[in-house]
Amino acid sequence: MYDVMIAGAGPVGLFLAGELGLAGCSVLVLERQAEPHSPSRVMPLGMRGLSAGSVEAFYRRGMLPALLAASDVRGPSPRAAGHFAGMMLDPAAIDDGALPFRLPSPAMEGMMTSLDAVETVLAERAVKLGVEIRRGVPVTAIAQDDEGATARAGEDEYRARWLVGCDGGRSTVRRLAGFAFVGTEPQLTGYVALADVADLEKLRPGFNLTPHGMYLRMRTPGHLGMMDFDGGAYDRSRPPAREHLQAVLRRISGTDVTLTGVRLASSFTDRAKQTTSYRRGRVLLAGDAAHIHSPLGGQGLNLGIGDAMNLGWKLAATVRGHAPAGLLDTYTAERHPVGARVLDWSRAQVAVMRPGAHAPALQGLLRELLETRDATTYVYDRLSGTSLRYDLGSDRPLIGRNAPELRLVDGTALGELLQRGLGVVLDFDADRPLRAAAGRWPDRIRYVAGPARDDLGLRAVLVRPDGVVAWAAADDGDGAGFERSAERWFGATADRATAGPAEVVRPG
Ligand SMILES: Cc1cc2nc3c(=O)[nH]c(=O)nc-3n(C[C@H](O)[C@H](O)[C@H](O)COP(=O)(O)OP(=O)(O)OC[C@H]3O[C@@H](n4cnc5c(N)ncnc54)[C@H](O)[C@@H]3O)c2cc1C
Structure with missing residues (x-):
C-alpha cells in the first residue's frame, strides 16, 4: 500500500508528488496520457505565465535554476505587470512602497515558461525523490474506506492511504468521489x-x-x-x-x-466552478480538479501550485502520524477562499468584456482607474500572488502572510532554508529559550540564529514549510506563544528532556 496516490501528472500532481516525496512518503502517480510531451504543451500554445508567488515556490524548493534552464530564460522577467481584461498595466506606475513586506529575492517577479518545461522539471524532481509515475493508465473507478482508497487504472487496481485528484478540469476523481462542484455557467x-x-x-x-x-x-x-x-x-x-x-x-x-x-x-x-470542499474522507483535490475558470489573466496554474505547496506538508505530516488534529482540514479552510477570489477575478474580467453598450462604459472607467498608482498597484499585487494572506486567527500584520525573503548578514536566505520542506525558525537575537523550544521539533523545524540584514522590526519568526509566517516576535514584545504555535502546526513532540536542538547559529 502506498502512502499517497495521485491521479494526474500535470503540473499540480507532479508538484504535490515532489512535496510528498521530499517528506519521505511513498507516492504513486497515475497519468492518463502515455506520452509526457505534446505539441500543445510547448511554446507557443503551451506558454504559461508564472506569478512571482509561483516562481518563489520553485525557488523555495531549489528548482528555480532548473526551471529557468528548461524555460530558456535567464531570470524572472523584468517587471511585466500583466493585464486586467486585456487592459495592460503600466509597470512604471506600480508603487513598490505600497507593497507590504517585500525584501529582495531571486523570485521577485513572474516569468514566462511552458507547461512542458514546468512538467519536465517537476517530474525529474519527483522521480529523484522516489515517486513512481505510471503513464497511460487513466483512473476509471475509485473506492474509499476507513483505511485508505483504491483506484482502478488501466487493467490494475492500486491502493493507498490517501488519494489526491489532480486530474484537471474534467476530473474523474472529483465526479467519482461525489464532490459538489458549484459556480457559474459559461458566457463565452x-x-x-x-x-x-x-x-x-x-x-x-x-x-x-x-x-x-x-x-x-x-x-x-x-x-x-x-x-x-x-x-x-x-x-x-x-x-x-x-x-x-x-x-x-x-x-x-x-x-x-x-x-x-x-x-x-x-x-x-469561462465556466467558473469550485468544489465546496477540497476533501471528502480520504480523497482530496488540488488544481483544476478543485476549481475551474477562464484562463484570463493566467491564474489557474498559479492557483494549483499554491494548492500543492499548502497541501503537501500537511498531508505528509498526516501520513507520518504527527499532524495535529485538524491540520489537514486547514487545507480547504485556507485554499478555498483563495480559489473563490480567483474565480471572481476571472468573472469580473468577463463582465467587463461583454458585448453591448454597458461593458465599454465600465472599460472606460477602469482605464481611468488604471491610470492611477493605487489601482495599478492593487491589480499588480493581486496578480503577483505575493501578498497572499491566510486567516490564522491573528491580527498581527505578518501572521498568515507569505514570508518575505529574510536574510542573515552572512547571506543565508530563508528561501534556501526552506528547501528541505521543513519549518524554519529564524532567530535574529540568538535567544536561548527559543533555541531550546525549537529543539523540541528537530525533525520538523530548522532553527537558525544570527543577525538579520533587514529584520523588518522582528526578533524571530516561525515559517511553515509552505513559506507562510506562523508566528513572529516583534520588538514590541509579542514573543510569547512560540510553543503554542509550533504545536498548532507541527504537532505534539517527544519528551522535552530527550529532544535535541536542530540548530545552526551563524556568526554576526
Ligand atoms: C490557453 C490557456 C492558457 C493558460 N495560461 C495560463 C497562465 O498563463 N498562467 C496560469 O497560471 N494558468 C494558465 N492556464 C491554466 C493552466 O494551464 C491550468 O490551470 C493548469 O494546467 C492546471 O494544472 P493541473 O495539473 O491542475 O491540471 P492539468 O494541467 O489539466 O493536468 C491534469 C493531468 O491529469 C491527467 N488526467 C486527466 N484525467 C485523468 C484520469 N482519469 N486519470 C489519470 N490522469 C488523468 C491529464 O492527462 C493531465 O496530465 C491556461 C490555460 C489555458 C487553457
Whole structure:
C-alpha cells in the first residue's frame, strides 16, 4: 500500500508528488496520457505565465535554476505587470512602497515558461525523490474506506492511504468521489490557435476588445487568441476547424482576415466552478480538479501550485502520524477562499468584456482607474500572488502572510532554508529559550540564529514549510506563544528532556 496516490501528472500532481516525496512518503502517480510531451504543451500554445508567488515556490524548493534552464530564460522577467481584461498595466506606475513586506529575492517577479518545461522539471524532481509515475493508465473507478482508497487504472487496481485528484478540469476523481462542484455557467467560448495567416497586418498586436468580444495577436506570428460570447454553445468535443476559427476571428475583429491553415488549436470556456470542499474522507483535490475558470489573466496554474505547496506538508505530516488534529482540514479552510477570489477575478474580467453598450462604459472607467498608482498597484499585487494572506486567527500584520525573503548578514536566505520542506525558525537575537523550544521539533523545524540584514522590526519568526509566517516576535514584545504555535502546526513532540536542538547559529 502506498502512502499517497495521485491521479494526474500535470503540473499540480507532479508538484504535490515532489512535496510528498521530499517528506519521505511513498507516492504513486497515475497519468492518463502515455506520452509526457505534446505539441500543445510547448511554446507557443503551451506558454504559461508564472506569478512571482509561483516562481518563489520553485525557488523555495531549489528548482528555480532548473526551471529557468528548461524555460530558456535567464531570470524572472523584468517587471511585466500583466493585464486586467486585456487592459495592460503600466509597470512604471506600480508603487513598490505600497507593497507590504517585500525584501529582495531571486523570485521577485513572474516569468514566462511552458507547461512542458514546468512538467519536465517537476517530474525529474519527483522521480529523484522516489515517486513512481505510471503513464497511460487513466483512473476509471475509485473506492474509499476507513483505511485508505483504491483506484482502478488501466487493467490494475492500486491502493493507498490517501488519494489526491489532480486530474484537471474534467476530473474523474472529483465526479467519482461525489464532490459538489458549484459556480457559474459559461458566457463565452475561447480559442487559442497557431495559424497561418495570409494578411496578419489586418490584426492589431496585443489584446483587442471589440464590440463582439476580444481577440489577441501574440508575438509569435500566427499565435492567436479569441473570446467569443456565444454563451459557451460551441461543441468542444473536437479541435476547432479552420473555417470556424476564421469566421469567429472575422466577426470579432471586424476584418476579412484569412486563415490559410491551422497547425494547432484548442478551445476553453469561462465556466467558473469550485468544489465546496477540497476533501471528502480520504480523497482530496488540488488544481483544476478543485476549481475551474477562464484562463484570463493566467491564474489557474498559479492557483494549483499554491494548492500543492499548502497541501503537501500537511498531508505528509498526516501520513507520518504527527499532524495535529485538524491540520489537514486547514487545507480547504485556507485554499478555498483563495480559489473563490480567483474565480471572481476571472468573472469580473468577463463582465467587463461583454458585448453591448454597458461593458465599454465600465472599460472606460477602469482605464481611468488604471491610470492611477493605487489601482495599478492593487491589480499588480493581486496578480503577483505575493501578498497572499491566510486567516490564522491573528491580527498581527505578518501572521498568515507569505514570508518575505529574510536574510542573515552572512547571506543565508530563508528561501534556501526552506528547501528541505521543513519549518524554519529564524532567530535574529540568538535567544536561548527559543533555541531550546525549537529543539523540541528537530525533525520538523530548522532553527537558525544570527543577525538579520533587514529584520523588518522582528526578533524571530516561525515559517511553515509552505513559506507562510506562523508566528513572529516583534520588538514590541509579542514573543510569547512560540510553543503554542509550533504545536498548532507541527504537532505534539517527544519528551522535552530527550529532544535535541536542530540548530545552526551563524556568526554576526
Ligand atoms: C490557453 C490557456 C492558457 C493558460 N495560461 C495560463 C497562465 O498563463 N498562467 C496560469 O497560471 N494558468 C494558465 N492556464 C491554466 C493552466 O494551464 C491550468 O490551470 C493548469 O494546467 C492546471 O494544472 P493541473 O495539473 O491542475 O491540471 P492539468 O494541467 O489539466 O493536468 C491534469 C493531468 O491529469 C491527467 N488526467 C486527466 N484525467 C485523468 C484520469 N482519469 N486519470 C489519470 N490522469 C488523468 C491529464 O492527462 C493531465 O496530465 C491556461 C490555460 C489555458 C487553457
